[in-house]
Amino acid sequence: MKTLFRTTTWAAGLTLGLASMAAAEYTIGISNTVQGNGWREEMICAMKAQALVSGKVDSLNIAHRNTDAAGQSEDIRNLIEAGVDAIVVNPANPDGIADAVTEATEAGIVVVAVDQGVNADAAYVLSNNQEQYAYLGAKWLFEQIGGSGSVVYMRGAAGAAADDDRHKGFTRALEEYPDVSVAQEVFTGWQQDKGKQQILDYIATGIPFDGIWTSGIDNVIVDALVESDVDLVPVVGADNAGFVGQLASVEGLEGAAVTNPGSIGGAGVTLALRILDGETPEERVVLVDPALWANTDEAGKAKIAEAQNPDLDPEWPVSVQIDGWTDYSMEEIIACKGPGE
Amino acid sequence: MKALRKHGWITGLAVILALLFVATKLIQPTFGASGVESLARAALPFAFATVAQAVVVIAGGIDLSIASMMAVCSVTAAVLMEGNGGAASLGIVFLVLAMGAAMGALNGLLIVVTRVPDIVVTLAMLFVWEGVALLILNAPGGDAAEWMRGLIIGGLPIPGLGGVPRALVVLLIVVALVWVPIRRARVGLSIYAVGSDALAAFRSGVNVGRTRIVAYGLAGLFAAFGGLSLTLSTGIGEPIPGPYLLASVAAVVLGGVVLGGGKGGLLGPLIAVFILRLVRMDLTLLSVDPNVSAIIEGTIMVVVVMIGGLLAAKGKL
Numbered sequence: 001m002k003t004l005f006r007t008t009t010w011a012a013g014l015t016l017g018l019a020s021m022a023a024a025e026y027t028i029g030i031s032n033t034v035q036g037n038g039w040r041e042e043m044i045c046a047m048k049a050q051a052l053v054s055g056k057v058d059s060l061n062i063a064h065r066n067t068d069a070a071g072q073s074e075d076i077r078n079l080i081e082a083g084v085d086a087i088v089v090n091p092a093n094p095d096g097i098a099d100a101v102t103e104a105t106e107a108g109i110v111v112v113a114v115d116q117g118v119n120a121d122a123a124y125v126l127s128n129n130q131e132q133y134a135y136l137g138a139k140w141l142f143e144q145i146g147g148s149g150s151v152v153y154m155r156g157a158a159g160a161a162a163d164d165d166r167h168k169g170f171t172r173a174l175e176e177y178p179d180v181s182v183a184q185e186v187f188t189g190w191q192q193d194k195g196k197q198q199i200l201d202y203i204a205t206g207i208p209f210d211g212i213w214t215s216g217i218d219n220v221i222v223d224a225l226v227e228s229d230v231d232l233v234p235v236v237g238a239d240n241a242g243f244v245g246q247l248a249s250v251e252g253l254e255g256a257a258v259t260n261p262g263s264i265g266g267a268g269v270t271l272a273l274r275i276l277d278g279e280t281p282e283e284r285v286v287l288v289d290p291a292l293w294a295n296t297d298e299a300g301k302a303k304i305a306e307a308q309n310p311d312l313d314p315e316w317p318v319s320v321q322i323d324g325w326t327d328y329s330m331e332e333i334i335a336c337k338g339p340g341e
Numbered sequence: 342m343k344a345l346r347k348h349g350w351i352t353g354l355a356v357i358l359a360l361l362f363v364a365t366k367l368i369q370p371t372f373g374a375s376g377v378e379s380l381a382r383a384a385l386p387f388a389f390a391t392v393a394q395a396v397v398v399i400a401g402g403i404d405l406s407i408a409s410m411m412a413v414c415s416v417t418a419a420v421l422m423e424g425n426g427g428a429a430s431l432g433i434v435f436l437v438l439a440m441g442a443a444m445g446a447l448n449g450l451l452i453v454v455t456r457v458p459d460i461v462v463t464l465a466m467l468f469v470w471e472g473v474a475l476l477i478l479n480a481p482g483g484d485a486a487e488w489m490r491g492l493i494i495g496g497l498p499i500p501g502l503g504g505v506p507r508a509l510v511v512l513l514i515v516v517a518l519v520w521v522p523i524r525r526a527r528v529g530l531s532i533y534a535v536g537s538d539a540l541a542a543f544r545s546g547v548n549v550g551r552t553r554i555v556a557y558g559l560a561g562l563f564a565a566f567g568g569l570s571l572t573l574s575t576g577i578g579e580p581i582p583g584p585y586l587l588a589s590v591a592a593v594v595l596g597g598v599v600l601g602g603g604k605g606g607l608l609g610p611l612i613a614v615f616i617l618r619l620v621r622m623d624l625t626l627l628s629v630d631p632n633v634s635a636i637i638e639g640t641i642m643v644v645v646v647m648i649g650g651l652l653a654a655k656g657k658l
Contacts (some may be wrong), residue, residue, distance in 0.1 A: 061628045062628070066584060068583035070386055070571050070574050071383075073574065074382075074383035074618070077378070077382075078621070081371070082628075083369070083371065083627045093577060095577045096576065099574075158479065158581065160480070161480060161481055164480035164481075166428070186651065192384070201472060
């Protein structure tokens with residue numbers, strides 16, 4: 001009986017072991033071209049966490065550095081050489097990496113572009129709608145200042161594709177409000193220190209303004225307004241933890257956070273795994289539309305209250321999950337550990 | 342043996358490169374012709390940036406605006422080639438090359454005329470050229486002539502060598518066509534003389550100012566080739582400069598060019614570019630943490646340069 005029990009246990013263990021070995025069968029490559037930015041770091045952590053909880057990823061091969069489209073093409077080609085099964089990429093540019101992506105798909109590798117699209121027919125795209133992101137926030141801001149006045153327009157990085165898309169959305173909203181003008185247009189480079197210095201410089205000029213639109217460098221702008229002891233004006237930012245916290249806590253601040261989930265990276269890993277498992281989606285391009293949470297209406301206040309998370313880095317978006325696409329817990333994404341780490 | 346000793350640094354670099362190729366093959370047994378071709382294509386803009394920097398450093402200067410000049414040339418080519426993919430694109434290439442040479446010469450002229458240190462002038466010009474690139478194209482875009490893109494993609498069948506990457510062939514031909522005649526002419530000698538000791542060169546009858554302008558003009562020309570290679574490899578122009586400035590300085594140092602000027606050549610820096618790209622490839626193949634990768638790349642460079650320095654001090658190089 002003892003022998004039978006031991007044999008059964010051994011057989012069960014072996015079966016479970018083989019099953020788990022068979023389950024963790026894929027190698028996923030990741031390519032990202034912006035390092036040291038809160039949003040991108042959350043995206044990478046979402047990718048790692050999703051790969052870990054899926055149980056299907058044996059290892060992640062991450063090419064994560066500050067580079068351009070040519071450098072990203074190099075990284076993608078290196079990932080092809082590494083023999084990965086799928087590549088999840090945040091494109092530096094939709095056209096600039098198209099050749100490398102096509103080479104990957106021709107080599108039988110599943111390619112999923114997240115955050116921004118890529119102009120390669122065989123790739124799948126799971127992207128945040130950047131134009132709509134800017135349009136929603138700008139429209140709310142222009143309404144909030146009564147349809148007339150001047151705003152400070154704090155863009156992202158000059159020459160970046162995402163900034164260009166957002167500029168189209170902002171311009172579209174501006175055309176709908178002919179009495180609104182841009183008092184000052186600056187490029188923050190999506191850097192907190194630079195953005196804060198720029199708004200401090202503008203406040204120092206003494207030229208009045210009625211509102212501020214930011215491309216995600218937001219909490220430091222509110223800090224600058226508070227520290228300078230000037231009248232608070234409506235501010236639009238992203239759903240970053242720091243800014244969402246300010247929307248609930250800074251007295252007299254009117255503002256709106258537009259969602260731009262960095263967790264789209266985790267969703268990209270899920271999509272890649274589904275395709276590898278034979279579940280091909282009907283559409284190659286899926287756009288995730290943003291939502292706006294304003295602290296001036298009840299629905300927005302409720303969303304902002306619900307999203308408060310002091311455990312997150314102030315630069316990290318609070319939308320750490322995307323329903324139906326990500327399965328990790330808050331602790332797992334904050335831990336930022338992938339398979340084998 | 343004498344030649345090996347004379348070119349000890351380059352020989353050492355060549356051995357490191359060969360060992361790295363062996364290591365790459367061991368890490369990834371499927372690494373072959375396609376991998377080498379990818380490597381050559383990835384190295385092309387870095388190689389041109391490095392050659393540009395090396396010429397200026399040999400002349401005793403440094404150019405911090407190389408990546409920005411590459412961006413200006415890249416976006417200019419991409420904008421002009423949009424809708425002009427045929428024979429006209431050849432004219433565009435010559436125009437962009439002339440523009441690059443003029444930008445570089447302007448850097449040199451400002452340094453010579455104002456007598457402001459090279460590092461200050463080229464730092465200022467870094468921002469100027471960056472702004473110019475954004476004025477020409479405010480977001481990535483434009484196009485590249487398809488037939489021209491084909492010049493750097495794939496392999497070129499050469500008897501006895503198999504398929505040699507076109508990007509490598511283009512690189513070697515361009516560098517040889519531009520540098521070899523200059524190196525052998527009086528101006529080449531003047532570049533080395535000015536870099537070695539500007540006062541001694543002046544007393545020997547060398548026109549120091551003109552030589553420095555020529556060196557910066559040459560750097561601009563090579564930067565233009567780098568910008569063109571970016572446009573051809575991506576099919577677009579990007580106004581934000583890529584990571585080519587620091588990479589070019591790193592490869593120049595690793596390639597055995599003395600930062601004080603007057604010593605070194607272009608072959609060493611070119612081999613160094615391939616070493617640095619191959620290290621990057623190996624780190625990706627090994628799935629090394631990307632944050633650690635940067636540390637490893639920097640450490641390898643420091644160690645190689647330190648060992649080289651020690652050997653040179655002992656007279657073995």
